[in-house]
Amino acid sequence: MNERIVRLRNQTLEAKPTISAERAVLVTEFYKRPETRGLSVPMRRALAFRHILENKAIVFNDGELIVGERGPAPKATPTYPEVCIHSLQDLRYLHDRKKTAFASDEETRRVYAEEIIPFWQGRSQRDRLFAAMTKDWIDAYEAGVFTEFMEQRAPGHTVLDGKIYRKGMLDFKKDIERALAALDVLTDPAAYDKQEELKGMAVCADALIAFGRRHADKARELAAGEKDPVRKGELERIAEVCDRVPAEAPRDFWEALQMYWFVHLGVIIEYNTWDSFNPGRLDQHLRPFYERGLADGTLTKDSARELLQAFWVKFNNQPAPPKVGVTAEESGTYTDFALINVGGLKEDGTDGVNELSYLILDVIQEMRLLQPSSMVQISAKGPDAFLLRALEIVRTGFGQPSIFNTDAIVQELVRQGKSVVDARNGGCSGCVEAGAFGKEAYILTGYFNLPKVFEITLGNGVDPRTGKRIGLETGDSEGFKTFDELFEAFRKQVRHFVDIKVRGSNVIERLYATYLPAPFLSVLVDDCVANGKDYHAGGARYNSNYIQGVGMGTITDVLSAVRYNVYDHGHFTMAGLREALAANFAGHEGLRQRVLNRTPKFGNDDDYADSLMTRVFEAYFEAVDGRPTPRGGTYRINLLPTTAHIYFGKMTGATADGRLAGDAVSEGVSPVQGADRKGPTAVIKSLGKMDHIRTGGTLLNQKFTPQLLADETGRRGLKDLVRSYFKLMGHHIQFNVVTADLLRTAQAQPEKYRDLIVRVAGYSDYFVDCGTELQNEIIRRTEHQEI
């Protein structure tokens, strides 16, 4: 890391997230103008976008090479009142809260109070959305059965492919003009709508060009006043870069990065999209520029590294837009999930790992920033050296990069009907979500609380937390004679709540298509231009809606506990179990210990439990997969939680697996914390029984201490563990390298960390099984290895 990058990195680390009223003021000002009222919706959106880009502050941070900020300063974060109004109470709460705070000053609050809130009241999408939901939807939402992604943020969830490295905005405009010219009002009843949408797209393309030019002008202005000749030269170079992009296709490495960055800003200024807009397969996109630059002497490995590092800082300057309420609970983080994909396959099916892939891994390791997030795609054809290099970075313990199975991703996408080439050009975004990059709108609609649905099943449709009837009457749980009868009742409840969720999502999808189209994003995603249709309305080549299942480990262990103890062995009755659950196990510690320690659990390569996991999987899959969405897409499942497992845990009482009321449910597809006691190979065998290919992504988290990864043997072991999981067609695995602090927690609460394996000396053991003296020694060693 050179001196400049150290400085830029410090700038972003020290910048404090604040609320900026800039965008809200501009969009409000625009919408207030009487002449905008008669515009078609897409044109009004497009012109609002142009108004923001024409008037927002142009920001140059000291010493930077890639330019442009979403707000008026790094981490000055806009709000999107047309989607969600932040009340004064919200602003104060955001300011004061301990985690993921956003500061706001008096002046900002005044502007919100006087200008923004009064104008948007009743006109924001959030107001429309809740008004349009039915009572059963509201009940289930309030009970914590599911969450709703689009109540504060616009649909997004797409990733860019390689088109912007071959075409500039002027080229996109030519495509748009061709599509306009081809419209025939005589034969196409949607021709007028298409015309308005396409005109809006053209306005957006022009707006981004003008935004680039404003940066070129600013660079020249700064260069004129710059005394340092080196910086002056840099600013002149930046001006040249911004003269070229985004109007025209980039010619070199620098222009390619700046091109992407302008496009990225466009997307995240147009809306607060959920989420993860990102360049995707960065090593593949940049490779031609990298190789050409090295060949003609305009680029060196070091200058490429510096540009990439400067690019990295830009992501970290843009925290996820402020979230409140349930949205904050399900995704309590500053990260906006831009997930850089490295490695994988080329579109002809050959290995895509190249020199730049390794250089990007170096950048990830050196920068050690929250954003962008990063992942490696590992295909069976890829070299072990690449995976080993990634594991070396994993060892440093900041959770990046996560590790994905390219071959599974390709199969998943092909199963959904994508062409194999589109699938190979795809990857994962967000946490683990598979998509055909540049060609798919894959909208995450919300998390679904599987353990909660079982709780409601035991209550014969009543939520025991509130006493409210929100589910079906599937029968008194004490009356089920067999486990199969009980499971059938659960299956019906799952279907019932999925129906409610889908009904809601189908309406919400129309609300966005109708009121808040995204003409700029539509320029970027195939085939919105060719179809003359908005991204939100089904213009993309592929359209998917996901409902993200949460608590797979918990629900499996719950079913196992009930089947094993009530139906198979008669250790206790259903009535006894329900009494224990109602009492949160107080006075029922024997029963609790039996379900904790004497009952088959998911994650131990034990078919008794694992077969229940596959049964839940099938029930959930059947309830969701294949259902149509209004925009011509299809509902799919994936299994990931972000932080929803904590929120859902809060909303769910004690469960039959021994979990206490309010404790988190299991996360992703990982076993319940502490339930997997046979080591990582057993976890992987259990997870290998899941048909990942029928999902759009699953998330497996494994904890290791740094010692387990310290030497070559440890890394090779892990490499083979990953390769084996991927042979079983596992989708994703990430390694949490534990800290000394976590070990101390485990020492204090051993029952929650029965799965934590540590390297002792010459062997590994469960941490909680080590004597206190040895535990202390391991904690000291871990501390010593932490950076």
Add this chain to the structure above:
Amino acid sequence: MDGNGERSPKTLSGWVFDIKRYSIHDGPGIRTTVFLKGCALRCLWCHNPESLAPGPELMHWTGRCARCHACVRACPRGAISADAAGAIAIDRSKCDLCGRCADACLYDAMQIVGRRMSVDEVMAEVEKDRLFYEQSGGGVTLSGGDPLVQAGFAEAILDACRARGLSTALDTAGWSPNGALERLARKADVVLFDLKCVDETRHRELTGVSSAPILANLERLAAAGPEIWVRVPLVGGVNDDDGNIRRTIEVLRPLEAVKRIGLLPYHAGGADKARRIGAGPPVREFEAPAEARIAAIESAFRDAGFEVRRGG
């Protein structure tokens, strides 16, 4: 203990005290290590005191104990009692290891360590991770105690592994007066050979047996050809002195089959385990050599041409 006379893998059985999956330091690749009970040595610093006796033992985990006294009630021989504070005491002279206390204890604070398993049962367990062995070049490691103590059982497991195409490793302390080592080593792809101390007198003091047959076995084994990984536990002030290291190198240098040395610094895990089986406190306190000392030993072996790994 050997199940002599019963030759079928279904009925031939032995005492196993642990089966550990994802062992990556007990031979090449990802392995499953099967720990057999019984050891001929009595190393004063033993890390696994529950492995020493050839048969099962009752282990009590005080940290897990909820003092519910289900074990006291379950014991048919009155071997378990609770003191005024509720803490459990076991009269091991009365205990016949029936295991009812362990069944009754839902906290897993009472456990019978040592389970009689047939060869088939062991194989069913090790087969579970075949995928990982095939990916990594790993396989099955027999460890202990010392597998030589249950040589017939150990040999049958090795045979079964070979018949199923699983790679094998034998982890042994090398004290084998009756030729068991050679018999078993022929069926192992790698032998992990522990060498605690070269000096005869000191070895006897520290482990209870002479080093001479161990060294002779090592030489014979090296001539027979299997790959040998020598493992040296390093105990501060006990065997980490220049003299012992120098003599160890002198012994190992001529042996072509020994290319790799694993250094295992002492750790305090054994004392707790000893308490759990009622073996009382260790006769002496031990400690790991200082980091600088371990590093010096590492380079001494490295300079002598060995590949050195810390921790196996």
